Amino acid sequence: MIDLDPVIHAPVRLRIVSLLAAVEEAEFGFVRDAVGVSDSVLSKHGSALEAAGYVQLRKGYVGKRPRTWYRLTDLGRTAFRTYVSHLQEIVSTSGLTVLQPEATPPVGNPASGVP
Amino acid sequence: MIDLDPVIHAPVRLRIVSLLAAVEEAEFGFVRDAVGVSDSVLSKHGSALEAAGYVQLRKGYVGKRPRTWYRLTDLGRTAFRTYVSHLQEIVSTSGLTVLQPEATPPVGNPASGVP
DNA sequence: CTTTCCGCTTTCCGAGTCGTCAAGTACTTT
DNA sequence: AAAGTACTTGACGACTCGGAAAGCGGAAAG
Numbered sequence: 446m447i448d449l450d451p452v453i454h455a456p457v458r459l460r461i462v463s464l465l466a467a468v469e470e471a472e473f474g475f476v477r478d479a480v481g482v483s484d485s486v487l488s489k490h491g492s493a494l495e496a497a498g499y500v501q502l503r504k505g506y507v508g509k510r511p512r513t514w515y516r517l518t519d520l521g522r523t524a525f526r527t528y529v530s531h532l533q534e535i536v537s538t539s540g541l542t543v544l545q546p547e548a549t550p551p552v553g554n555p556a557s558g559v560p
Numbered sequence: 561m562i563d564l565d566p567v568i569h570a571p572v573r574l575r576i577v578s579l580l581a582a583v584e585e586a587e588f589g590f591v592r593d594a595v596g597v598s599d600s601v602l603s604k605h606g607s608a609l610e611a612a613g614y615v616q617l618r619k620g621y622v623g624k625r626p627r628t629w630y631r632l633t634d635l636g637r638t639a640f641r642t643y644v645s646h647l648q649e650i651v652s653t654s655g656l657t658v659l660q661p662e663a664t665p666p667v668g669n670p671a672s673g674v675p
Numbered sequence: 676c677t678t679t680c681c682g683c684t685t686t687c688c689g690a691g692t693c694g695t696c697a698a699g700t701a702c703t704t705t
Numbered sequence: 706a707a708a709g710t711a712c713t714t715g716a717c718g719a720c721t722c723g724g725a726a727a728g729c730g731g732a733a734a735g
Contacts, residue, residue, distance in 0.1 A: 485724075538582055572693090597694085599711075626712075627712095
């Protein structure tokens with residue numbers, strides 16, 4: 446029996462990962478607002494994803510202010526795709542074809558964010 | 561922000577509901593084996609789904625032996641479809657579905673810092 | 676300097692979830 | 706009478722969840 450990666454399955458982390466799958470990197474504050482959680486919640490889930498090796502945290506500065514950027518690792522990207530296909534496998538038992546009705550698109554992320 | 565119905569989101573219950581969405585009814589034992597859980601786990605999740613009004617339990621006999629059948633209610637069917645569409649909405653932010661094959665716009669990412 | 680602010684991180688907490696195991700129920704078969 | 710079938714229920718420990726609030730290092734303000 447297929448099991449859904451528990452690291453990704455948590456609603457907040459699913460949102461984070463889905464968001465990050467679309468871009469090169471995203472700022473902490475942007476992710477926090479997009480996902481709709483508090484600082485502490487994002488920080489905790491971010492750490493969980495980092496511990497799993499799914500995201501990478503890059504610390505830097507904007508001017509003199511510290512910033513953190515989140516970025517999906519290759520492992521995280523793979524885990525996400527696997528998760529989605531497992532999800533589809535489960536949901537497809539219902540007869541609904543919902544996620545990913547097309548052949549797997551290239552998610553190699555050629556040019557998403559800003560260089 | 562859309563939230564994923566927690567009653568359905570639990571992995572075991574997602575499997576149960578997906579399974580039931582495909583059929584009229586299913587026997588307790590069949591669901592238990594298909595989902596891959598113990599009697600007690602299915603019984604508990606079944607009760608949770610019943611309490612939510614998502615499934616209906618029908619008790620009857622096969623010969624002289626008691627049997628229980630699970631059946632999705634209309635409410636459950638609707639909730640499942642809503643859940644799946646929410647899921648798709650979330651996952652589509654990744655660019656993974658056919659709905660949004662387009663490249664995503666740049667996110668708050670000036671990337672001007674030097675670590 | 677010293678206080679305040681910023682951008683996270685960490686700790687504490689209570690509430691809820693998860694599955695296993697053991698026991699209970701009600702009826703049937705041996 | 707004892708054992709089996711088909712669940713149901715309760716107790717249990719091991720989590721996970723998110724909010725509140727305190728912490729922390731540096732920057733800016735006073």
